[in-house]
Amino acid sequence: xxxxxxxxxxxxxxxxxxxxxxxxxxxxxxxxxxxxxxxxxxxxxxxxxxxxxxxxxxxxxxxxxxxxxxxxxxxxxxxxxxxxxxxxxxxxxxxxxxxxxxxxxxxxxxxxxxxxxxxxxxxxxxxxxxxxxxxxxxxxxxxxxxxxxxxxxxxxxxxxxxxxxxxxxxxxxxxxxxxxxxxxxxxxxxxxxxxxxxxxxxxxxxxxxxxxxxxxxxxxxxxxxxxxxxxxxxxxxxxxxxxxxxxxxxxxxxxxxxxxxxxxxxxxxxxxxxxxxxxxxxxxxxxxxxxxxxxxxxxxxxxxxxxxxxxxxxxxxxxxxxxxxxxxxxxxxxxxxxxxxxxxxxxxxxxxxxxxxxxxxxxxxxxxxxxxxxxxxxxxxxxxxxxxxxxxxxxxxxxxxxxxxxxxxxxxxx
Numbered sequence: 001x002x003x004x005x006x007x008x009x010x011x012x013x014x015x016x017x018x019x020x021x022x023x024x025x026x027x028x029x030x031x032x033x034x035x036x037x038x039x040x041x042x043x044x045x046x047x048x049x050x051x052x053x054x055x056x057x058x059x060x061x062x063x064x065x066x067x068x069x070x071x072x073x074x075x076x077x078x079x080x081x082x083x084x085x086x087x088x089x090x091x092x093x094x095x096x097x098x099x100x101x102x103x104x105x106x107x108x109x110x111x112x113x114x115x116x117x118x119x120x121x122x123x124x125x126x127x128x129x130x131x132x133x134x135x136x137x138x139x140x141x142x143x144x145x146x147x148x149x150x151x152x153x154x155x156x157x158x159x160x161x162x163x164x165x166x167x168x169x170x171x172x173x174x175x176x177x178x179x180x181x182x183x184x185x186x187x188x189x190x191x192x193x194x195x196x197x198x199x200x201x202x203x204x205x206x207x208x209x210x211x212x213x214x215x216x217x218x219x220x221x222x223x224x225x226x227x228x229x230x231x232x233x234x235x236x237x238x239x240x241x242x243x244x245x246x247x248x249x250x251x252x253x254x255x256x257x258x259x260x261x262x263x264x265x266x267x268x269x270x271x272x273x274x275x276x277x278x279x280x281x282x283x284x285x286x287x288x289x290x291x292x293x294x295x296x297x298x299x300x301x302x303x304x305x306x307x308x309x310x311x312x313x314x315x316x317x318x319x320x321x322x323x324x325x326x327x328x329x330x331x332x333x334x335x336x337x338x339x340x341x342x343x344x345x346x347x348x349x350x351x352x353x354x355x356x357x358x359x360x361x362x363x364x365x366x367x368x369x370x371x372x373x374x375x376x377x378x379x380x381x382x383x384x385x386x387x388x389x390x391x392x393x394x395x396x397x398x399x400x401x402x403x404x405x406x407x408x409x410x411x412x413x414x
Contacts, residue, residue: 006048009048010048010050013044013045013047013048016044017040017041017044017045020032020038020041021041021045021062021066022070024062025062025067025070030061030062030067031059031061031062032045032051032059032060032062033059034059034060042060045062046060049063050062050063050065050066051063086126086129086130086133086171089122089125089126089129090126092122093119093122093123093126094183096115096118096119096122097119097183097190099111099115100112100115100116100119100190101185101187103115116189119189119190119193123193123197126198127197127198127201130171130201130202131201131204131205133168133171133205134168134205134208134209134212135208137161137165137208137209137212137213137216138208138212140161140212140216141215141216141219144219145157145158145219145223151226151227151230152227154223155220155223155224155227158220158223159220161216162213162216162217162220165212165213165216168209169206169209172202172205172206172209175198175202180194180195180198180199181194181195326357326359327359327361327366327369328373330353330357330359331370331373332373334348334353334370334408335370335373335374335377335385335408338384338385338408338409338410339384339385339410341384341410341412341413343408343409343410343413344413345413346409347407347408347409348408348409349405349406349407349408350367350370350405350406350408351363351405353408354366363404367403367405367406370406370408371387371406374387383411383412384410384412385408385409386408386409386410386411387406387407387408388407388409389403389406390405390406391403391404392404
């Protein structure tokens with residue numbers, strides 16, 4: 001009896017505050033404002049555990065079970081909110097369904113034939129209205145609202161159209177396939193109309209609407225970006241009017257932290273090929289060749305590369321002692337001297353160390369080998385050696401630096 005009493009009490013509460021609950025569901029996103037005029041409603045719904053909220057400063061939300069129930073009983077209202085014309089036709093169609101079923105029970109053949117024709121015509125109007133409502137969005141996509149001159153009004157119109165698309169989605173959701181099947185029953189005529197033609201139209205329109213809605217959102221983002229740029233240009237124009245000597249720079253484009261190198265880097269050499277059979281390309285190639293930058297002649301560099309000796313593999317477990325690379329030995333000795341403080345407070349140039357060793361190796365390979373060896377040291381050893389790069393602008397690309405020497409020192413030696 002207690003369970004039955006609680007159920008009756010809950011139903012009476014819903015009946016008492018039905019108007020406020022429906023208002024919260026249909027117009028306020030299932031929220032009930034925490035206001036003085038809603039104290040009685042809030043206390044009742046909290047007593048029956050039909051609302052929830054997490055923070056004390058938030059509005060109360062209707063519980064999911066109550067929202068689902070309200071969705072079920074307000075589908076006709078949702079359809080009317082989405083499209084008044086479709087709702088009127090759908091109510092007319094439901095009346096024809098009732099008359100058709102009554103005529104079938106009485107076996108009134110003439111009335112059945114007449115009602116079948118009226119039902120087909122009315123359902124065709126419903127399908128046509130749904131398609132027309134969806135196809136109307138294609139015109140907005142094609143025109144891009146260019147017929148509206150003011151950009152702000154164009155953005156507002158786009159937002160209104162997106163809201164209309166949301167109402168159409170609500171309209172499509174209000175047609176439930178299970179309820180259409182219940183409406184059709186076992187009648188073959190109604191099944192063909194309600195479970196074949198109408199769902200196919202809804203599926204097609206939903207695809208078109210989803211595409212249109214996505215394109216409208218992309219268009220809205222583009223128009224908002226255009227609006228931002230227009231305001232930026234307008235700000236420059238207004239500033240020019242009041243400050244005649246104003247000269248804009250890259251800092252005025254929200255790039256205060258932009259490194260200067262990004263604005264001064266020379267183009268890299270690119271190898272391109274023209275169409276030798278196209279006279280226009282031939283003329284452009286002649287012009288490019290005449291203005292091309294020539295590279296200064298470079299003296300041949302003797303790398304001192306030695307021929308690779310043949311490698312003998314060990315046979316029958318024989319161990320062959322490999323010769324130690326003199327370059328590696330010299331670099332290891334040099335770095336160990338710096339780490340142990342053998343240079344004292346002084347420092348050593350890598351080029352001078354190379355000249356003292358008498359090794360036949362080019363300077364670039366020597367410098368690279370030193371850097372590679374330092375990078376392979378443990379973190380504890382790396383703190384005892386400091387490398388200073390000596391560099392100069394490249395002859396071809398002045399903004400690129402060419403390293404020609406290194407200085408090694410121990411920062412911990414005072």
